[in-house]
Amino acid sequence: MRIGKFKLNHYINYIVVGLVTLVFGLISLAGGRMDSSTLFLLEKIAISMILAVSLSLVVGFLGELSLGHAGFMCVGAYLGGKVAALLVPSLGNGLLTFLVALAAGAAVAAVCGIVIGIPALRLRGDYLAIVTLAFGEIVKSLFQNTSDDTFGGALGLETPRYDKKYLFIIAFILVLITLAVVQNLIRSKHGRAITAIRDNEIAARATGINVTKYKLLAFTLSAMFAGIAGVLYSFSNYTVQSAKFGYNYSIEILVMVVLGGMGSVNGSIVAATLITFLNTKLATVLTGDLAVLQNLLYALILIVIVIYNNAPALKNFRDTYNLGALIQKLLKPAHDPARVKDDAAKWDVVPTKIEMNEILSVDVIPQDKQDYTGNGGDL
Helix, strand or coil: CEECCEEHHHCHHHHHHHHHHHHHHHHHHCCCCCCHHHHHHHHHHHHHHHHHHHHHHHHHHHCCCCCCHHHHHHHHHHHHHHHHHHHHHHHCCCHHHHHHHHHHHHHHHHHHHHHHHHHHCCCCCHHHHHHHHHHHHHHHHHHHCCCCCCCCHHHCEECCCCCHHHHHHHHHHHHHHHHHHHHHHHCCHHHHHHHHHHHCHHHHHHCCCCHHHHHHHHHHHHHHHHHHHHHHHHHHCCEECHHHHCHHHHHHHHHHHHHHCCCCHHHHHHHHHHHHHHHHHHHHHCCHHHHHHHHHHHHHHHHHHHHHHHCHHHHHHHHHHCHHHHHHHHHCCCCCHHHCCCCCCCCCCCCCCCCHHHHHHCCCCCHHHECCCCCECCC
16 A cells, blocks of 8 residues: 555554554553563564564575574574673673673674675575585584583573563564664665576676675675574573574574565564464473474474465465455555445436437337438338
8 A cells, every 4th residue: 555655565564563562562661460471472573583584585585595594593692692791790781781792793693694605605505505504503513512611511601681571672673673674675776686686696697786795795684683683582591502593493484484475574574473472382381291292283283374375276265365455455545446436427327318228229220221211111
């Protein structure tokens, strides 16, 4: 929908995320009853949104398969958590400490993205996936085998926990910043160059697009936001353990992007919310002996969602009853030709001297059958 020069569909995700932040933020700050599990779930959803949107920049818009996103997140979590742990004794566990740790984690993750991206982005398809997967496993192993005095070793790094009342608000603000950077990039001439590389790299190179430059730009921005998500993770937990950032987590982030639709920022947000909610609730409900069913039910739910999104027999149902179509129906302007009401001046309402059925029933005699007097008759 367009209102003047304002396109609502370009900003609907900002509006939704902003409203969620405002509503839950006011409830939390006003002393409303929000238990720790709800606050922790909101933090996890915000982290998943940042990861899904940032990976969508590489997988959905650039068209390259990366399985090292958990590795960049791991770098941000450890470096940001270590900086925070060093600053807390002097600066306290406040906003300044958080911002410094955030900048450190994002910067180091971006540098890792450049270092890995320069050689890796010369590869394509499965080869790039293997290299990025290897990077994630190397990073995990390095942090796992550090000493206890540096990054905690196998037991993990102890990090300061940020106040639960405020962390999810900051996390959703960072989601809005991620959306602003990614969407404005994609809608710019640089974004068009990135999508041109995805569609046909040879043609893009032939038109003068610097393919290496734009690939590295997308890869570095994606790694930077993964590092930001890692810093949020370190402030959301008391301990950062490298085992969390294995290849299974990279695949889970990739599932969010694919499930939401390749190249769809809004779809990535919805899928990240849905998958995070499912994982958290299944882990809460299925405890004890039933815990073995968690992965089974999770997989079955994903299979059902994928079939629903891709089955040709359900195409008409999806097009008619999807959320976007329903919103468009509600927001259509009154002058839309598709919604023109009955015309009060149409022929069956306005009185005439001759009934319309009489006009339609008059016999018409061809010209060659008329005599010289103009009356019908045989010649």
